[in-house]
Amino acid sequence: MIQLDEKAYFYLLPIIPVMALAFFFLQVWKKKTQRQFADAKLLRRLAPNKSIFKPALKLIFLLLGLTFLILALVNPKIGTKLETVKREGVDIVFAIDVSKSMLAEDIAPNRLEKAKRLVSEIINQLASDRIGIIAYAGQAYPQLPITTDYGAAKMFLQGMNTNMLSSQGTAINAAIDLASTYFDDDEQTNRVLFIVSDGEDHSEGSTIDAVEYAKQNGIRVFTIGVGKPKGAPIPIKRNGVVESLKKDNQGEVVITRLNEAVLSEIASEGNGEYIDGSNTEAAVEYIKELLDQMDKKEFEAKQFAEYKDQFQWFLGIGLFFLFLDIFFLDRKTKWLKKLNLFNEHDDA
Numbered sequence: 001m002i003q004l005d006e007k008a009y010f011y012l013l014p015i016i017p018v019m020a021l022a023f024f025f026l027q028v029w030k031k032k033t034q035r036q037f038a039d040a041k042l043l044r045r046l047a048p049n050k051s052i053f054k055p056a057l058k059l060i061f062l063l064l065g066l067t068f069l070i071l072a073l074v075n076p077k078i079g080t081k082l083e084t085v086k087r088e089g090v091d092i093v094f095a096i097d098v099s100k101s102m103l104a105e106d107i108a109p110n111r112l113e114k115a116k117r118l119v120s121e122i123i124n125q126l127a128s129d130r131i132g133i134i135a136y137a138g139q140a141y142p143q144l145p146i147t148t149d150y151g152a153a154k155m156f157l158q159g160m161n162t163n164m165l166s167s168q169g170t171a172i173n174a175a176i177d178l179a180s181t182y183f184d185d186d187e188q189t190n191r192v193l194f195i196v197s198d199g200e201d202h203s204e205g206s207t208i209d210a211v212e213y214a215k216q217n218g219i220r221v222f223t224i225g226v227g228k229p230k231g232a233p234i235p236i237k238r239n240g241v242v243e244s245l246k247k248d249n250q251g252e253v254v255i256t257r258l259n260e261a262v263l264s265e266i267a268s269e270g271n272g273e274y275i276d277g278s279n280t281e282a283a284v285e286y287i288k289e290l291l292d293q294m295d296k297k298e299f300e301a302k303q304f305a306e307y308k309d310q311f312q313w314f315l316g317i318g319l320f321f322l323f324l325d326i327f328f329l330d331r332k333t334k335w336l337k338k339l340n341l342f343n344e345h346d347d348a
Helices: 008-011 015-037 040-046 054-074 111-127 149-159 172-180 206-216 260-269 280-293 311-327 334-339
Strands: 001-003 076-089 089-097 129-138 142-146 193-197 221-226 235-238 241-245 274-276 297-309
Touching: 001 221, 015 054, 040 235, 040 334, 111 193, 111 280, 129 149, 129 311, 142 149, 142 172, 142 260, 142 334, 172 221, 172 297, 193 260, 206 260, 221 260, 221 280, 221 297, 260 274, 260 297, 260 311, 274 280
Parallel strands: 089 129, 089 193, 193 221, 221 274
Antiparallel strands: 001 076, 076 297, 129 142, 235 241
8 A cells, every 4th residue: 555645746747848848949959059050070070079869868867866856755655564443434325426417517617526526525524434436327337335445535536527427317216226235234224325416317206216225225315416406508518618508409508407306305215315515615514414423333444554654765766866967977988989889980
């Protein structure tokens, strides 16, 4: 298991390609300028010991040195001891709507990004609960099984988008049916499903049947609404630029609306509650209070208890390459010149 202490230093990495490009354009400019004063043969005679390849090699050493120094600043840590610990918590599954209607921008920046932020903030408030993630549109897809790895959960969460499922539509029943298979602990007294959606449901009456089945399996179904009741069109974008708006078969612009009635009915039937997700802070705080009031089940979980710093290896390698850059000269190496490995004749 690898842990990164200071991820912010990764923002320094773009310096590396910028320096490489700057070197390339500098070499092009130098050659162009030299041609204005003398031809190539004369320049080689004026500087017979200047190497062609060594400036590029020195740059490679410099860039490698800087890269490893940046990685040293990030300070990767490796888990060295895996132990089993006792934890108490609730099993929670998040079913997130990734249908095209979630691209509507009636709530900033759009419904899907709002949903992802809501779930991420809820995860931040958890202490020892187990979580799972489901993506659904016309069908449901298991994104992350029940786990205590919140870092992995956030990674999978950020990767969710409306193109990940080929089957479009909004089948909430499919998400509920899949969630019912997620809870693998028969002794867990509190099983919670959060459906994060705008409430559009194309599965009609079968959704209530799915809720009833989930309830029979001890799952409480909560719904979180994202969007506005007045609705908004669905933008079709290319490279972040709106090209058009989604239209129906009659050529009319489709307006998608938050259907609070459907979400409220699902929550009511599922022994849960409907939560308005328009205010992230208020929704997260309310959900935290709900979870805190639930009985916690004790379970065993494996986790790394000891981590060792690894920055010294990256620091050492980085300094090694920087020393090579400093002590490497631009002139030709005599013994290499004699061996002629790099074809460095007098005209090279």
